[in-house]
Amino acid sequence: MRIVCLHTADSNIALFEAAARAAEFEVLELTHVVRADLLAAAEQAGGLTDAIAAQTREVLLALKDNADAVLLNCSTLGPSIDDALAAQAAPVPVLRADAALAQRAVEGGGKVVVLCTVSTTLIPTTNLFAQAAARTAAEVGVQLVSGAWKRFKADDTAGYLSLIAAAADAAYENGADVVVFAQTSMAGAALLVTGAARPLTPPAIALAAAVQAARLAV
Incomplete structure (x- = not known):
């Protein structure tokens, strides 16, 4: 295949x-x-x-x-x-790629926090997850990790992933049941998250x- x-x-x-x-x-x-x-x-x-x-x-x-x-x-x-x-x-x-991610994220309901790093994805990501959540009991919030995309474009991978992991930890501390990394470039940060749960990645x-x-x- x-x-x-x-x-x-x-x-x-x-x-x-x-x-x-x-x-x-x-x-x-x-x-x-x-x-x-x-x-x-x-x-x-x-x-x-x-x-x-x-x-x-x-x-x-x-x-x-x-x-x-x-x-x-x-x-x-x-x-x-x-x-x-x-x-x-x-x-x-x-x-x-993010359509399947949205379906998986909301299927169990609860508080879902979706993290993005590039501003141009905020609207399409918000719309996609809202459509997916409309058929569930999930409460979805989409957040931009400030400053992260600038580090990505500067090839500062460590700094990029560190900011994302910190945002994920903060989301869990603030009551998120599910944290989602909306972009594939963010996936490596999942290994840096200290909370018990692992963020969903594409x-x-x-x-x-x-x-x-x-x-x-x-």
């Missing part, structure tokens, strides 16, 4: 590969495509525009050839996946959803 992943940061490739190895998926081949320019354009525009969404859809449709499923691994670009794209991509599933959850969708599409 081949899952093609569209990323907007090179560093996310290793995180997805590690998640695939840990999950021990049988006969799973991951192919990675990185389009950092799409996220950069959205940041420059102050968010996802219709033009950037259309460009993202074109890329996703091109990736469906020779793929069993296509996974969009960027929460800012996530809304680019719509019903029209799904119809064009059929029978190849095209999924948002790679393993998204890959499991893509594999399931691919199997159902056969």
Whole structure:
């Protein structure tokens, strides 16, 4: 089975590969495509525009050839996946990595705190988790980890992950039942969180959803 992943940061490739190895998926081949320019354009525009969404859809449709499923691994670009794209991509599933994450986060109800590091993802992430929570008893709050994205862009990985872990610990201390890292780049911070619970991160959850969708599409 081949899952093609569209990323907007090179560093996310290793995180997805590690998640695939840990999950021990049988006969799973991951192919990675990185389009950092799409996220950069959205940041420059102050968010996802219709033009950037259309460009993202074109890329996703091109990736469906020779793929069993296509996974969009960027929460800012996530809304680019719509019903029209799904119809064009059929029978190849095209999924948002954060959609499966949202479903998992709210399924048990309780207080869910979703952490983000890039401002352009606040609106799409808030909308996505609100839609997921509408069918559950979960109370969702989305928060930006101030200063973190600046460290990421400066290649200060240790500083980036440290700020995220501190925000997660604070969320647990303030009563969060579930803490979610909305972006794959944040995943490494889960190992630095001192609370008893481990934050939910996209790679393993998204890959499991893509594999399931691919199997159902056969």
